[in-house]
Amino acid sequence: MSFIYNIGIHLTHFGLKCASVFNQKIKKGVVGRETTFNTLKENLKPNNKTLWFHCASLGEYEQGLPVFKVLRDHYKNHKVVLSFFSPSGYEIRKNSPIADVVVYLPLDSKKNAKRFLDYVNPELTVFVKYDIWPNFLKELKHRKLQAILISAAFRENQSFFKFYGKPLREALFAFDYIFTQNEASKKLLESINYTNVTVSGDTRFDRVFSQLNIDNSLDFIQKFKQDKLCIVAGSSWPEDEILFVNYINSEVSKDLKFIIAPHNIKASQIKHIQDKLSVESVLFSEKDNKQLENAKVFIVDTIGILSKIYSYADIAYVGGAMGTTGLHNTLEPAVFGVPIIIGTNHSKFPEAQEMIDNGGMFAVSNQMAFNDILNALIFDSEKRLSSGKTNSDYIKNNTGAVTKITTYLKL
Numbered sequence: 001m002s003f004i005y006n007i008g009i010h011l012t013h014f015g016l017k018c019a020s021v022f023n024q025k026i027k028k029g030v031v032g033r034e035t036t037f038n039t040l041k042e043n044l045k046p047n048n049k050t051l052w053f054h055c056a057s058l059g060e061y062e063q064g065l066p067v068f069k070v071l072r073d074h075y076k077n078h079k080v081v082l083s084f085f086s087p088s089g090y091e092i093r094k095n096s097p098i099a100d101v102v103v104y105l106p107l108d109s110k111k112n113a114k115r116f117l118d119y120v121n122p123e124l125t126v127f128v129k130y131d132i133w134p135n136f137l138k139e140l141k142h143r144k145l146q147a148i149l150i151s152a153a154f155r156e157n158q159s160f161f162k163f164y165g166k167p168l169r170e171a172l173f174a175f176d177y178i179f180t181q182n183e184a185s186k187k188l189l190e191s192i193n194y195t196n197v198t199v200s201g202d203t204r205f206d207r208v209f210s211q212l213n214i215d216n217s218l219d220f221i222q223k224f225k226q227d228k229l230c231i232v233a234g235s236s237w238p239e240d241e242i243l244f245v246n247y248i249n250s251e252v253s254k255d256l257k258f259i260i261a262p263h264n265i266k267a268s269q270i271k272h273i274q275d276k277l278s279v280e281s282v283l284f285s286e287k288d289n290k291q292l293e294n295a296k297v298f299i300v301d302t303i304g305i306l307s308k309i310y311s312y313a314d315i316a317y318v319g320g321a322m323g324t325t326g327l328h329n330t331l332e333p334a335v336f337g338v339p340i341i342i343g344t345n346h347s348k349f350p351e352a353q354e355m356i357d358n359g360g361m362f363a364v365s366n367q368m369a370f371n372d373i374l375n376a377l378i379f380d381s382e383k384r385l386s387s388g389k390t391n392s393d394y395i396k397n398n399t400g401a402v403t404k405i406t407t408y409l410k411l
Contacts, residue, residue: 052122057086137174235328236319337392360391
């Protein structure tokens, strides 16, 4: 089976090369991986002490960041190597202050694993959630280098737990310890006789909870919102945005303000939203030349400020679950104590179902359902406030994963 896996890696390399001709995102990854070893050679010396953090993409980076920060602070004399597999992580966080070197992780061949670890030789390796690379992990184990997996989440239908999943299953045993998000994941690991496991919870709760300790003020958002009720649509896709456009155009209330932060900030998509609106809108990119208080809709055509914008929300909508792209981060608005609306395609996001069960989140499948719950939250202040509080309580009650992990590491 290992032979088949390694053949598959080489076929993947060939497939990505071919696909990169037609897809810019894939091309960035292919080109970026070709520079990895030169980057490591230029920035690391044989006598450097190092830590290695690996994340599949941006979401896993945000998830691991609370732990990364503690390790960065504790190991002040170590160099930190941060690797990503996806361009969406690397391109946004290639200048991350928690790392000395940021690279694309090469494809998981035996040769790449040996060469990578020859350069990095990490005293501690931290993988986040699920990005399991057998050859890299086996090489770590062979060299007796410590590795842990944090915020792990497993499902019964994954290859680790199938008869054909031996290479991936063996890779799990390369981790000295695994910290899972939930009891179900722990039991799945125990079913394959992996016992160095603890339910720590999800480090994302610690990550979003820390947002309350920073300055979240944005003067231009305050100028736009004034004292009006504000509904924020975060990480929206076209299927989400049409719900908002239809609702806004119906002019249910002239006292409402809307902020739309699309996942896709390409100019064509932003223009499409503006063209569909029958009310005055303003873009982030033109905020300095507009009377913000006169606009009904503020469209965020930039990245990096959504978590602060949520602090101005009275009601939040989080995109991704109305279609099939995957629900975006619902914990970010929840920490600010606001009720949240999402689509119904959220089965892979247990925190969403928990917040729905708590009464702080509402899943809708169509325009009518969206209108009904949004109106209920707008016009019933008691419902709005109580629903929001259940969300902030939920976040607070689920923090503590970072402490469990750092206690194990004896920091």
